[in-house]
Amino acid sequence: MRHAAVSIDLDGLGCYYRIHALGTPPAELEHVILERALPRAAALFASRKLHVTWFVIARDIEHAPNAERMKTLATAGDELGNHSYSHPYELARLSAPQVDNEITRAHQLLSKLAPIRGFRAPGYDVSPAMLDTLARLGYRYDSSVFPAPGYYAAKAAVMAGLAALGRPSGAVLTNPRALAAPADPYRPSMTAPWRRGQAPMVELPVAVTPWTRVPAIGTSLLVAPAWLRTRLVAAMGKREFFNLELHGIDFADAEKDGIPGELVERQPDLRIPIDDKLDRLDRVLDDVAQRWPFATLGEVAAEVQRER
Template sequence: MIRHTSAPLASLSLDLDNKWAYLRSRGESVWQKRPSYLPAVVPRIIDFLGERSLACTTFVVGEDLTREADAHAIASLRHAGHEIGNHSQSHLPWMDALNVDEMEREVEQAETLIAQVTGEKPLGFRAPGFSWSPPLLATLVRRGYRYDASVFPTFIGPAARWYVKLSGFRSQQSQATAEDPAPAEQRFSSFGDALRTLRPHRVATTAGSLIELPVTTMPLSRAPIHFTYVSFLAQKSPAAALAYWRTALRLCRLRGVGPSLLLHPLDFLGEEDEPQLAYFPGMKLARAAKLKLLSEVLDHLARGRRVVTVAQHAEQVDLTR
């Protein structure tokens, strides 16, 4: 059982996009025909976090809420005490390339479905692929959002974009169809993002201001520390992966950063669950080994910190001003 303390804060978020969206990112058109895995993985997430008395912010995709079984699964997350945030309607990792009207539709459609399923309008937003832009933030302010959590301050993101270009992944531009039109390039954050603060802060937009709560990366180096990356390191050495995570937490404490840890649904799946996703970081670990690692990661996160939702973490920005 994880014990909570009064301060300082850390937060936990989960980007609950359907795993077949990863195939879409590779330019594989078969992604739309795959059955959803959310009804199977969500109860696992609820049980795992519930055993540790942890609540997280779950950013959900509107399209997933159009399927009854998926909507029921996401409703069960809210019933279990987890915050539901907006992760856009269609999970386009090039959202920053859309025009303002298209951005508005992506936000509004998912927002409407989330409210229908949970009975509550979402307070926060995370852009798919961290593809935020100033017009998107202004859209969120106009729609009454309290915070955004789309900034990923790392140099790895831009490097990943070049890797995608050079590794032979097929261009979405060449694969675009009337049912799934898309520009060719995914953002994966930018070099400018890597230089941004890791601390929650207010951001001014043309429509007003809102709180930005970045995904935490390693202070100083800005290397990723989200659990998918830690599990990727664990494929080579679990001990080295945990040492890396503990180093990140020590640096966060020294730099006065309240860490915000990002999870993905694949963090709750092992290689035996879906061999077709073996290329994805961390998916060469057995489920039991991965969940053991995640338990240790969360235990270290909670030592001397109170782990809260992203909304609760963001709220402290105004309370401490």
């Protein structure tokens, strides 16, 4: 098994407002990521004939034009994945019936557009209750584990800073046990998803480099200088699988899309013009393509399920 897979979490602007404790974004920007950023991402992947996995917050497709957009991509050969119904960052801390409701409700809505086989938890926080629901729905994979201690530490620092200012972040720290999880695909334990076990579905961890476990995800690749981008991809070369995770916001342009300054101030990636970001990502994809053949997460999961 040697593959790279590109996935894009379609978190709306409201998610970032919650993380940075900014309240709610202007109403007219509710769907800006799907309306303006997603078409740019789709055009880049189509130009490379690259099929990707879009993790959709199901509530967003209750807005008919969004459902239409996602259906068009699925028809063209992309995979759609379940990113919960309403993206609660605290999903792993909710009761089992609440977790089941979030995932099942999303599954029902998304299944109207395409077959759904995979899940990514909001904020990378997977829990045993989530795996129970995924098993019941017959999912092939979960792709939520992100074993990156540096990322965890940075997030904890930002959250502590906001809390000290009396403006608690909407983000939630993942269970620290997940930091020691395997970084290559594995069959998780149903009762401790960050450990190996006998679950019917497989876990496809989000990319971190070998040894140092530096995140090799879109946002960190986009803000890194060129030499570091190349080094990160080269370091990943030792891994059999490169699960390259991007976010819809990586394809936003602060100026062209009218993203408010209060958010741009807090997200360095939003200060890079879209043409630069597209160019950087194109070069990252060139580098990745030299080392791994691309597949969707669903295809990778099917192969891992057969092998282990």
